Amino acid sequence: SSGINAEYGRTQLLSLEQLFEELRDQNEGRIDRSSEEWTKIKDLAHRFALMAGVDNYKSRQAVVTFHREGIIYCLLRNGPPDGNPPSNIVFFDILAETTFKLMDIDKKGPKGLLAFLEEQLMREGEIPEDEIEWGPLRTYKTALVGSMQEPYAYYAQPMKRKMMGASPMPDVKRSRDADYMVDNWQTPGGSGNYVQ
Numbered sequence: 712s713s714g715i716n717a718e719y720g721r722t723q724l725l726s727l728e729q730l731f732e733e734l735r736d737q738n739e740g741r742i743d744r745s746s747e748e749w750t751k752i753k754d755l756a757h758r759f760a761l762m763a764g765v766d767n768y769k770s771r772q773a774v775v776t777f778h779r780e781g782i783i784y785c786l787l788r789n790g791p792p793d794g795n796p797p798s799n800i801v802f803f804d805i806l807a808e809t810t811f812k813l814m815d816i817d818k819k820g821p822k823g824l825l826a827f828l829e830e831q832l833m834r835e836g837e838i839p840e841d842e843i844e845w846g847p848l849r850t851y852k853t854a855l856v857g858s859m860q861e862p863y864a865y866y867a868q869p870m871k872r873k874m875m876g877a878s879p880m881p882d883v884k885r886s887r888d889a890d891y892m893v894d895n896w897q898t899p900g901g902s903g904n905y906v907q
Contacts, residue, residue, distance in 0.1 A: 715763055720773035723759045724781055727752065727805055735798075742801045744847075753808050760809040767814050774812045778824050781806045782831055785848075792835050796844045803847035810854040818855045825855045 730752050735742055742749055763770035785802045810818065817823050828851075832838065838845055 715770045715773040717772050717776035719763070719770075720775070720777035721780060723756075723773075724777050724784070727756055727759070728784060728802070730755070731799075731802055731805065740798070744801065744804065749804075753804060756805045756808040760812045763812060767812060770812065771814060771817065774809070775817050775824070777809065778806055778813065778817075779827060782824065782828050785851075786831050786835070796842075796848070800844065801847050803851040807847070807851045807854040810851075813855075823855075825852070828852065828855070 731742075734748050734752065760774070763773060767774070781802065785799050785806070786797050787799055788797050813824065819825050838848070
């Protein structure tokens with residue numbers, strides 16, 4: 712089968728954007744990132760990502776479209792940059808929830824999302840590193856850059872069975888299934904996003 716197309720990712724993104732905007736409007740333009748309502752929207756984003764299935768190759772186009780168009784949405788402005796973050800900046804939290812579905816090349820490759828994000832950010836000028844309002848952007852960048860470092864090393868190790876009478880298991884081979892395992896690796900206290 713040909714896989715899940717870009718329209719699938721676009722439809723999911725539009726649904727989440729609508730929920731985000733409704734929540735923001737209900738709270739006079741602000742999002743409480745610790746609220747139950749916000750947590751529910753992030754959980755929905757995570758479930759949407761899981762609905763794309765286990766074969767990241769088949770869902771690749773949809774997932775990349777979701778992120779590329781999501782980045783543009785996060786950085787939308789009504790006017791020129793004024794030193795304050797764009798009004799949709801918090802939506803980067805939603806994108807960070809779904810980075811586990813991205814293939815490494817689509818995160819950090821020459822035409823990957825990190826490069827696309829940096830290109831889009833050039834319009835913003837200097838971004839203060841320590842301001843809390845820019846935190847969702849930093850969270851998302853960390854999810855793109857850091858999510859494969861430790862888990863990849865963990866899964867790249869050969870695995871052997873040491874039980875009495877059992878034959879050793881073959882070395883773990885890097886395959887498209889391994890990319891899924893790596894990206895869904897669970898940390899002891901959280902999700903595989905590695906955004907702590």
